[in-house]
Amino acid sequence: MVMVDGSLDAEKIAGYFKGKSILITGATGFLGKILVEKILRVQPDVRRIYLLVRAMDAHSAKQRVEAEVTDTELFCLLKEKHGKGGFELFVEEKVVPLAGDVVFENMGLDAPRLEELANEVDIIVNGAATTNFYERYDIALDVNVMGVKYLCQFAKKCANLKMLLHVSTAFAAGDREGLIMERPFKKGETLREGTYLDIDAELRLAGDVKKELERQDGGGGGDKTKRERKGMKELGLERSRHFGWSNTYVFTKAMGEMLLGQLHGAIPVVILRPSIITSILRDPLPGWMQGTRT
Numbered sequence: 001m002v003m004v005d006g007s008l009d010a011e012k013i014a015g016y017f018k019g020k021s022i023l024i025t026g027a028t029g030f031l032g033k034i035l036v037e038k039i040l041r042v043q044p045d046v047r048r049i050y051l052l053v054r055a056m057d058a059h060s061a062k063q064r065v066e067a068e069v070t071d072t073e074l075f076c077l078l079k080e081k082h083g084k085g086g087f088e089l090f091v092e093e094k095v096v097p098l099a100g101d102v103v104f105e106n107m108g109l110d111a112p113r114l115e116e117l118a119n120e121v122d123i124i125v126n127g128a129a130t131t132n133f134y135e136r137y138d139i140a141l142d143v144n145v146m147g148v149k150y151l152c153q154f155a156k157k158c159a160n161l162k163m164l165l166h167v168s169t170a171f172a173a174g175d176r177e178g179l180i181m182e183r184p185f186k187k188g189e190t191l192r193e194g195t196y197l198d199i200d201a202e203l204r205l206a207g208d209v210k211k212e213l214e215r216q217d218g219g220g221g222g223d224k225t226k227r228e229r230k231g232m233k234e235l236g237l238e239r240s241r242h243f244g245w246s247n248t249y250v251f252t253k254a255m256g257e258m259l260l261g262q263l264h265g266a267i268p269v270v271i272l273r274p275s276i277i278t279s280i281l282r283d284p285l286p287g288w289m290q291g292t293r294t
Contacts, residue, residue: 014189017043020162021120025102025151026070028052030290031167031277035075035125037284040094050117052098052107053129057240061097070095077284079236102128102147107154118157124164127153133247134230137236138206144252145199145259152263163268170275172254175246184271185258193245201241242268 017039026032032051039046051069055061070091079087099116100108109117130143148166155164173180174191188196213231236248245251257271279289 014042017123018045019047020122021048021050022046022123022125023050023052023117023121024125025052025107025147026054026129026167028064029127029129031071031274032125032127033069033074033290034280035127036069036140037078040075040090041078041284044090044094046110048096048120049094050096050098050121052080052102052156054099054101055099057099058097061099065095065097074285074288094238102126102151103142105150105153107150114154114157118154119159120160121158122160124158124161125157125167126165129167129253129289131249133249134233135236135248135252136232137239137248138210138232140236140252141206141247141255143204145203145251145255148256149263150262152260152267155267156265161267163270164264165270165272166257166260168257168271168273169250169253170273171246171250172257172273174244174250182273184261185254187258187262189258192242195243197243197258199259202255205239206232206235241275 002220024035024040027036036049038053040107051061051065053061053064053068054062066092075087078090081087082090087090098107098109098113106114107199111274126148128143132140153165176191188198190197210228210232213228217227233248236251240246240248240251243251245254260269260271279287
C-alpha cells in the first residue's frame with residue numbers, strides 16, 4: 001500500500017487496476033456491487049470484470065447482473081458520464097457475467113471458460129458468502145468453507161494472478177476482550193481451550209447428520225423439510241459454540257480463513273476483515289445502502 005500524508009494514495013490504487021482483469025464473486029451483495037461501481041468509475045481502463053453469479057445460463061446471469069448490479073441507482077454517476085446508450089455499451093465491453101457458483105468445483109464453469117479465465121485473470125476478489133448468523137450448517141460450510149477451497153484451487157491455475165483478496169469478518173475473532181492481534185488462524189486453532197478443529201471431520205459430520213435426518217423423516221413432505229432445516233441450523237450453532245464462536249456465520253468464516261491459510265501455497269493472499277459496514281459517505285450516492293439489514 002502507498003501512503004500519502006497518512007492516507008492511501010487513491011491515484012496509485014486506481015492505476016493498479018489499469019489493464020487488469022478481475023474475477024469477483026458475491027458481486028450482487030452490498031460490498032460486491034460497490035466494488036464493481038468504484039472500479040468502473042475510477043479506472044475505466046480496467047480490462048475486464050468477471051462477475052460470478054448464481055444463474056441457470058449465460059442469459060440468466062446477464063439479466064441478474066443488470067437487475068441487481070448495473071441497473072441499480074448506485075451507478076448514477078457512471079450513467080450521467082456516459083449517457084444511457086454509452087453506459088450500456090461501456091458495461092457490455094467491461095463486465096462479463098458468469099453463470100456459476102463457488103459451492104461447485106471449478107465454480108460450475110465449463111472447461112473452455114475456465115481455461116479462458118485462468119489465462120486472463122489478474123486479481124480474484126472473493127466476496128461470496130452466506131451472512132445469515134444462524135444458517136444451516138451444511139449450507140454455511142458449502143459457501144463459506146468449500147467455496148474458499150474451490151476458488152483457491154482455481155487460483156492456482158491462473159498463470160498471471162497477482163492477488164487473491166478474501167473478504168472475511170472481524171468477528172471471526174469471536175467475543176473476546178482486550179487487544180486481539182491481526183494474524184492468520186493456525187491449522188486446528190479454536191477459541192476454546194482444549195479443542196481442536198478438524199475441518200474435514202466437520203464436513204463429514206454435517207453430511208452424516210443430514211443423511212440421518214433424511215432417513216428419520218422418510219416421506220415427511222413439508223414437515224420433513226422444516227425438521228431437516230431446524231436440525232441443521234441447531235447443529236451449526238452447537239458446533240460453533242463447542243469451539244468457542246457465537247454463531248454459525250462467524251465460525252464458518254473463521255474456517256474459511258483457516259482453509260485458505262492451508263491451501264494458498266505461493267498465491268499472494270490478502271484477507272480483509274471488515275467489522276460493521278454502514279452506508280456510503282460520499283460518492284457515488286451519499287447515504288446509499290442496500291436494505292435495512294445492511
